[in-house]
Amino acid sequence: MEAYKSLADGRRQIVSFFYPGDMVGLPYVDAHRYSACALDHALLWRVSRHELELRALADCGLQSWIINNITRSLMASLDSLLALGRKAADERVAHFILELSRGAAERGLCDNPVILPANQVHIADYLGLTNQTVCKALGRLRRAGICRLMRSNRIWISDRSRLEKIAEGNQKASGAWKGSRG
Amino acid sequence: MEAYKSLADGRRQIVSFFYPGDMVGLPYVDAHRYSACALDHALLWRVSRHELELRALADCGLQSWIINNITRSLMASLDSLLALGRKAADERVAHFILELSRGAAERGLCDNPVILPANQVHIADYLGLTNQTVCKALGRLRRAGICRLMRSNRIWISDRSRLEKIAEGNQKASGAWKGSRG
DNA sequence: CGATGCGTTGATCGGTATCAAGGGGGGTGG
DNA sequence: CCACCCCCCTTGATACCGATCAACGCATCG
Numbered sequence: 001m002e003a004y005k006s007l008a009d010g011r012r013q014i015v016s017f018f019y020p021g022d023m024v025g026l027p028y029v030d031a032h033r034y035s036a037c038a039l040d041h042a043l044l045w046r047v048s049r050h051e052l053e054l055r056a057l058a059d060c061g062l063q064s065w066i067i068n069n070i071t072r073s074l075m076a077s078l079d080s081l082l083a084l085g086r087k088a089a090d091e092r093v094a095h096f097i098l099e100l101s102r103g104a105a106e107r108g109l110c111d112n113p114v115i116l117p118a119n120q121v122h123i124a125d126y127l128g129l130t131n132q133t134v135c136k137a138l139g140r141l142r143r144a145g146i147c148r149l150m151r152s153n154r155i156w157i158s159d160r161s162r163l164e165k166i167a168e169g170n171q172k173a174s175g176a177w178k179g180s181r182g
Numbered sequence: 183m184e185a186y187k188s189l190a191d192g193r194r195q196i197v198s199f200f201y202p203g204d205m206v207g208l209p210y211v212d213a214h215r216y217s218a219c220a221l222d223h224a225l226l227w228r229v230s231r232h233e234l235e236l237r238a239l240a241d242c243g244l245q246s247w248i249i250n251n252i253t254r255s256l257m258a259s260l261d262s263l264l265a266l267g268r269k270a271a272d273e274r275v276a277h278f279i280l281e282l283s284r285g286a287a288e289r290g291l292c293d294n295p296v297i298l299p300a301n302q303v304h305i306a307d308y309l310g311l312t313n314q315t316v317c318k319a320l321g322r323l324r325r326a327g328i329c330r331l332m333r334s335n336r337i338w339i340s341d342r343s344r345l346e347k348i349a350e351g352n353q354k355a356s357g358a359w360k361g362s363r364g
Numbered sequence: 365c366g367a368t369g370c371g372t373t374g375a376t377c378g379g380t381a382t383c384a385a386g387g388g389g390g391g392t393g394g
Numbered sequence: 395c396c397a398c399c400c401c402c403c404t405t406g407a408t409a410c411c412g413a414t415c416a417a418c419g420c421a422t423c424g
Contacts, residue, residue, distance in 0.1 A: 005264040007351040013267040015260050026253055028246070033257050056242070063245040064210070064238070070252045071208055075215050077259035078197050082187040084266035085195040085310030089380070119402065128267030133380060135404060152389095152403075169189040271412065301370065315412055317372060334371075334421095 001042050002122060003034045014126040015080070016073065017117040019107060023069040027052055039118050084128045087169060092127040093137040094167035097147060097155055113154040140173040141166075183224050184304060185216045196308040197262070198255065199299040201289060205251040209234055221300050266310045269351060274309045275319040276349035279329060279337055295336040322355040323348075 001018040015034055018024055024036055027049065056063045079099070083092045097114055105111040116123065124131045138155075141147050146163050148156045157163060165171040183200040197216055200206055206218055209231065238245045261281070265274045279296055287293040298305065306313045320337075323329050328345050330338045339345060347353040 005260060007264070007268060009351055011268040011351065013264040015263050026257065028249055028253055029257070033260055056246070058242075060239060060242050060245060063242060063249065067210055067245065067249055067252065070249065070256055071210055074252055074256045074259060075208065075211070077256060077263060078187060078215055081197050081259060081262055081266060082189070082195040084263060085307075086189060086193040121402080130381060131403080132382085132405085136380095139404080149403095169191055169193065303370080312413060313371080314373085314414085318412090321372080331371095 001036060001038050001040075002118065002126075003036045004125065005034050012125045013128065014122060016076065017126070019103070019117075021107075023066070026070070027056075027066055039122070087167075089127075089129055089133050090137045090140055090173040091167055091169050092129065093134060093141065094146075094163050094173070096123065096127055097157065098160075098163060098167050100155075101157060101160075112160075113150055113156040116153045116155065119153075137173070144173050146173065183218060183220050183222075184300065184308075185218045186307065187216050194307045195310065196304060198258065199308070201285070201299075203289075205248070208252070209238075209248055221304070269349075271309075271311055271315050271319045272322060272355040273348055273351050274311065275316060275323065276328075276345050276355070278305065278309055279339065280342075280345060280349050282337075283339060283342075294342075295332055295338040297336045301335075319355070326355050328355065 001022075001024065002014050003016040003018065003024065004012050004014040006012045017039075018036075024044070026033055056066065076099075079095075083095050087095065100114040100116070101111040104114060118126075120131045120134050124134045127134065129137075138147075138149060141163070142149065144162070146157070146159045146166070148158065150156050162171065166173050183204075183206065184196050185198045185200065185206065186194050186196040188194045199221075200218075206226070208215055238248065258281075261277075265277050269277065282296040282298070283293040286296060300308075302313045302316050306316045309316065311319075320329075320331060323345070324331065326344070328339070328341045328348070330340065332338050344353065348355050
């Protein structure tokens, strides 16, 4: 499942991918701030805002759970802000792969290979790029021996430390193989 | 006051400007997720995480306040994600001016002219641009008769509806005056 | 007076978008 | 079974926006 915001001319920014157990939507807010769309079969538990607020008034544990959820969303958004505002295409893609890997690990799933939550068009809309740019960035990472695309929807990380360096802007994806060809 | 995230090579993304009454920092999180720096004299009320959690356990009102604060931060971040990922320079600047104007109105302050929270370098770091690009975008908005820079730290909005159209990507800042010169 | 920080403007460069074309795989219908 | 289509991925050529580089004006301050 994905959450996104759109402009009138069709430009779209995906702001989040959701996984089982995630909270979709913002409590205590009187208007929708984003749209959402299932990428696969999804089973949702709908809670009215009114009911949520009533229960939360009496249950601080529920409030803590909500705070934790929103806080995690906010932390992810802050990381994305840095990526969208200041990172180059290769760095964004590297960041995204690591984000998926860490998220899978946190959910107790396999962190390598990483399973992509959507196709490249959606990933591009999440990273503020085009699908062509994402494809070319993945190609550079592959040629640099850092990761490989498997079965078109999962990515094998062969060199995590270099991937992390690239994601943090300390190294070019193309550095090694471009320089080593002479 | 501003919150920001940086990369090792000095690239910086400002994620938020803070105003009196705002909550700085993320509760229930064990590590800092951003740096913060005062842009002016600032008076802070420091609350240890431990104390905050203790109080929140017994006080659902406090938790509601926290939820409201984080939620507002998250909503602003989502808007910024759309801006940084999908909006052109002029659109980001227009969006920023309106965001400032609306924020001032919410705080009961004058919404026109808008007071800039920092200099153009900081604004550029907030919008994922360079100061030169911000300056040129402001120049285009000024020449289009949409807004004017006053005393170098406040902006007069002369045509709010066109500013809103630009911020939402429905119109170019340069459209009117470029076309009307023949 | 020079030094410094900030804003402004112009020239050029580069990274990503855009445009275009083709390939592969899966589904559908003949 | 095959032909066809559609969606997605891939790759190359080109265009364009914003970054970079450079220079200057202006105000403030020591």
